[in-house]
Amino acid sequence: MSLLDWIRPRASAPVARDRLKILLAHERAFRGQSDLLGVLREEIMSVVCRHMSVAPDQVQVRMDRGQSVSTLAIDIELPSSPGVLLAAGS
Amino acid sequence: MAQVLVVTSGKGGVGKTTTTAALGAALAQQGQTVVVIDFDVGLRNLDLVMGAERRVVFDLVNVIQGVAKLPQALIRDKRLDTLWLLPASQTRDKDALTSNGVARVIAELKQKFDWVICDSPAGIERGATLAMRHADAAVIVTNPEVSSVRDSDRIIGLLDAKTEKAEKGGRVDKHLLITRYDPLRASKGEMLNIDDVLDILSVPLIGVVPESEEVLRASNVGSPVTLCNPSSAAARAYGEAARRLKGENLPVTIPSDKKRLFTRLFGRRAA
Numbered sequence: 211m212s213l214l215d216w217i218r219p220r221a222s223a224p225v226a227r228d229r230l231k232i233l234l235a236h237e238r239a240f241r242g243q244s245d246l247l248g249v250l251r252e253e254i255m256s257v258v259c260r261h262m263s264v265a266p267d268q269v270q271v272r273m274d275r276g277q278s279v280s281t282l283a284i285d286i287e288l289p290s291s292p293g294v295l296l297a298a299g300s
Numbered sequence: 301m302a303q304v305l306v307v308t309s310g311k312g313g314v315g316k317t318t319t320t321a322a323l324g325a326a327l328a329q330q331g332q333t334v335v336v337i338d339f340d341v342g343l344r345n346l347d348l349v350m351g352a353e354r355r356v357v358f359d360l361v362n363v364i365q366g367v368a369k370l371p372q373a374l375i376r377d378k379r380l381d382t383l384w385l386l387p388a389s390q391t392r393d394k395d396a397l398t399s400n401g402v403a404r405v406i407a408e409l410k411q412k413f414d415w416v417i418c419d420s421p422a423g424i425e426r427g428a429t430l431a432m433r434h435a436d437a438a439v440i441v442t443n444p445e446v447s448s449v450r451d452s453d454r455i456i457g458l459l460d461a462k463t464e465k466a467e468k469g470g471r472v473d474k475h476l477l478i479t480r481y482d483p484l485r486a487s488k489g490e491m492l493n494i495d496d497v498l499d500i501l502s503v504p505l506i507g508v509v510p511e512s513e514e515v516l517r518a519s520n521v522g523s524p525v526t527l528c529n530p531s532s533a534a535a536r537a538y539g540e541a542a543r544r545l546k547g548e549n550l551p552v553t554i555p556s557d558k559k560r561l562f563t564r565l566f567g568r569r570a571a
Contacts, residue, residue, distance in 0.1 A: 220489075220490070221488070221489025222490060223486070223489045223490060223491055223496065226446050226492050227492060227496045227499075227500065230446055230449055230450065231500060233450065234450065234453050234500060237450075237453065237454070238453070238457070241457050
């Protein structure tokens with residue numbers, strides 16, 4: 211067992227270092243702007259609600275932060291009955 | 301001119317109080333006059349770590365509220381006569397510390413001491429921001445572990461934004477102290493190594509305190525580790541850090557696993 215450890219050490223420190231680097235790069239960029247995700251969610255909701263009636267839990271905002279590319283996914287579950295869609299332009 | 305030093309970290313349990321006691325004692329041993337202040341209102345522990353828990357009569361909040369005068373609340377260390385303690389209160393009222401009150405106490409202490417060392421509570425709430433408020437310099441205590449490093453980064457941001465110095469366009473001198481470092485685990489890639497932490501936080505290193513049973517022993521008996529066992533690796537690391545704080549230019553000793561290499565090669569087979 212100890213021989214195996216020597217040949218193939220389970221080095222988790224590099225993983226820790228890389229995770230920290232990515233996380234802190236983002237936290238530093240958004241420092242001072244508290245709860246970016248919460249603010250985005252609120253504002254997107256208010257825009258969506260102006261045009262259709264959806265419950266708050268039908269809007270999902272997800273963020274995935276990568277070293278070079280980050281994605282923001284907004285998933286809105288539209289109501290099935292046509293009556294709840296407000297007329298465009300109203 | 302007195303130096304105000306804050307010992308801070310964000311995360312709890314990384315060794316702020318141990319460090320405050322050890323650095324305070326080390327500076328006093330090196331001929332400086334030092335006062336250490338416990339800012340952890342409601343959860344005071346610096347008195348216990350320094351072995352003065354049975355001598356607390358008045359505290360920081362009493363002084364701020366005018367119940368006691370500053371000299372009445374200061375406790376002189378029994379081993380070092382240039383080391384003093386201003387304990388925190390055990391009140392549960394978190395608003396007991398006022399901004400003006402803290403400013404007044406620190407200003408008064410600066411007249412009497414070479415070093416005013418503020419032991420910050422964990423977190424980023426009122427107690428922590430008041431502890432760093434008047435600092436000229438900061439020792440950021442970090443464990444080589446992800447949550448501690450992340451919280452240290454947050455605290456560094458606060459030191460650069462929320463201190464009196466920063467607001468006046470100046471800079472708090474920041475120093476990184478890595479504690480609970482295990483050179484063997486770091487060499488095996490099981491623990492963040494010193495370079496990783498320095499690379500991530502970009503704050504100059506003031507010392508590396510190895511994981512040591514001497515630190516626990518010192519707190520058990522209520523004596524700063526620099527007094528309890530001056531020849532231990534932890535005490536030497538703190539002693540050197542204190543000399544660097546005074547402006548001496550000496551290289552940081554990085555604990556190595558040389559001693560344990562033998563055990564690693566031959567000891568394990570027997571175990």
